[in-house]
Each structure stands twice: as C-alpha cells, then as structure tokens.
Amino acid sequence: MTDPTKSRQFREIALPHLDAAYNLARWLTRNDHDAEDVVQEAFLRAFRSLDGFRGASGRPWLLAIVRNACYDWLRQNRRGELDVAYDDDLHGDVRTGTTTLGAGPIGDPESLLARTDDRRLINEALEKLPVEFREVVVLRDVEDLSYKEIAAVAAIPIGTVMSRLSRGRKMMLTHLARRMPGGPDGM
C-alpha cells in the first residue's frame, strides 16, 4: 500500500471516531490537555498498525489503541491509579466500600432515582470510579458499545465485562447514596 492510499484509507477508517477516541481518553485521563496528547499518540500508533486492521468497524479497533495509549500514559504519570488494580475474582465486593451492596438490596430506590437526573452528581460518581471500572461504564453507557465490543477494546473476557459493569454501577450507586440528603456526605 502506498503512503497516500494508506493515509486516505486511514482517514476514512479512523477520523470518524475522533470524538469517541477523545471521549474515552478524556474519561480515563480526566484532563483535557493530557487526553489530547494521548489521542494524538494513539492516532499515530493506529496509523502505523493500519495493516493489522481487519474488521467491519473501525471504532472498537481504534478505541482499543486509544485505551492502551491511556494505560501507558497512566503508568507513566498516574502510577497510583493503576496500583489499585485488582483481581476481579479475589476481591468480590470489598471495593464497593460497603458490605450491604454486595448482592443485597440497594438503599431506598425512590430517593436514588430522584437523584440520578443530576448531571454533576452522575459525572462525579463516574469520575470517582477506579479506572478499570470507569472504562467499562464509559464504553457501555456513554459510548454505547456492546459487551462483545467492550471485551475486545479492554482485552478482557465478556464475563469480566459483566462483573466490572455490575460492580462499577454498584459503586456509583453507593457514591450517589452517600451524597444524598441525609447521607454521610449529603448536602
């Protein structure tokens, strides 16, 4: 493939997903400036590995590269955030910070539901998730990927996608419950 052909093909495959790439990087780095650097690096990596692209959709392919670039960046700049990475099978629900949420009922549904239309609280709850949970929730609910696509992007089995989504959402609910009026950090 000649360079100009490759360049044109790459632009057609990857550029439509620039927003998706940036959205993922922004949620994982939690910073505009760093997200832009990471996305630029990811696009260069993607361009170099274009020959390895086989598939109908460029989006999961590109997002997997963006995700890896984010993790490289986190390893170099936010070591602490990755050190908490844990074994899904061993830790169960400990990380939710409460035992009642394990597999038991969650608080009072009515007041939680009333809370969930608060944009700032939703963003805050999502932002506070540990990165491996944040990425699956972002890919699923913000980026609208299927479990299968998420498994491909994050390089984890579908069962792990399910359990991380489940735990991630429980953590978000815990956070929302804490911020409810009358909760420990309530307003």
Added chain:
Amino acid sequence: MECREALELLPAHADRELGGREAIEIVRHLEGCAGCRAQHEVYAALRLAVREHATYFRASDRLANRIGAVLPSPRDVRVPRTRRGWNWLSVGGTLASVVAVAWSVALILALPSAEDRVADEVVSGHIRSLLPNHTVDVASSDQHTVKPWFNGKVDFSPPVVDLTMEGFPLLGGRLDYLDHRPVAALVYRHRQHMINLFVSPTAGSAQDAPPKSLSRQGYHVLHWARGGMAFWAVSDVDPAELAKLRETLLSKG
C-alpha cells in the same frame, strides 16, 4: 433462579445482553420477586441517567487539526512510473488511478460539479422520503434508540441528537444512499415541515467546511462539515431555519 443469582445478572439484564435461558429465567424471577424488581428499576434508572447525563467529551477542532497535521497528507499522491512504451494494461491502470485521484481531489476540494451532483441527490432523497412509508426505518425520538440502530448498517456512528426542546423534534432515522455510499439520514420535524439530515464521514479529509446554502426545485439545502462528518440538511423550510438547525446541532456537539 435464586435472588443471589438474579442480582448478579440484573445489570446485564438492564443492558439487554442476557440471552436464552438466563433471559427467560430472570424475567420469570422478577415477576415473582418485588425486591429484585425494585433493584432492577434502580439499575435501569442509573443506566439511563448515565446515558443521558454523563458528559460526552468531543474532540476540539484544534485536536483534529493537530492529528491532520502529523499524518501523511492523502493529497500527496504520486502516480507510480511504469516502463516506457504503450502497455495498454498499465495505461488503463494509470488512467484508473488518475481518475481515482481526480475523483478524491474533487471531493476534497468540493469542486462545484461534485457538490451540485450531490445536492441533486440530496433533494431526490428528500422527495423520496416524503412518499408514504419511506420516511424512517426506525421511528423514535430517542437518540439512544436511533443511534445504535445504525450499528452495522453504516461503517460510522452518526451523531444523533433530539432537538425537541429547540423546536426540531427527532422523528427517527433511515438508511439512504448518497454519493455512491450508504449514509445515515436523520429526520427532524419543524412545525409542519420535514427536514432530512444526511450524515456521512467526510471523504478522505477531516477538513471542516463552512455552511453553504443551495436551492433546487423549491427545496433548500444546507451543507457543512465538522469533526470528520459531512452534513446535508434539506427541506422546504426557509433557509434561515436550516441555518438555525445547524447552529443548534453545533451547540449540542
């Protein structure tokens, strides 16, 4: 199914990702268990809240330009030299590449002729969509229903926003064909008028294009490009209303 197992599966159930036996069993369990049902409602509400309220961060024009600048330019095309003498196969090949290059350059530069031709197609597509039962393939004002509907039907993900509050309720989406490729058609209503918005990735270039207004057979067309997507809005409404739609879409993006 026990509550413990049901609670494990609830998030996947809310995502409609359970299949076969599990899907049937969890529905059966929820019918008979108020506790799990309440839990399911909480998950469904959270899922909806995140989908509707979590910020979708969009790439800035600056980032698009930065990336465009570091990639090799697609316009820097050299036709490979072939051996001298008339070899009709290679002449044909060269001719084909010249045609291909000219075609893509024409698209990149948006030469009037190409633009005119696409504008004609846009108007035809709009008129065709006004025929009974041709307007939408997926009828919904919910962007989270319309957007995923395009998955697997086109090789890009069109930006879909409902603009009911802004006076342009979303009626749904449709697969259409424009400029030799499948495109996403989003249908909006404005008062009693129908507006078709055709969306497709910009050909080989991330260049944003300023709005350009055209008229055909009493229909008005507004074309622009942004963030790697080309947009064609067409309707019999006043051109100013199409401009307003564009501004509203940009402000939502």
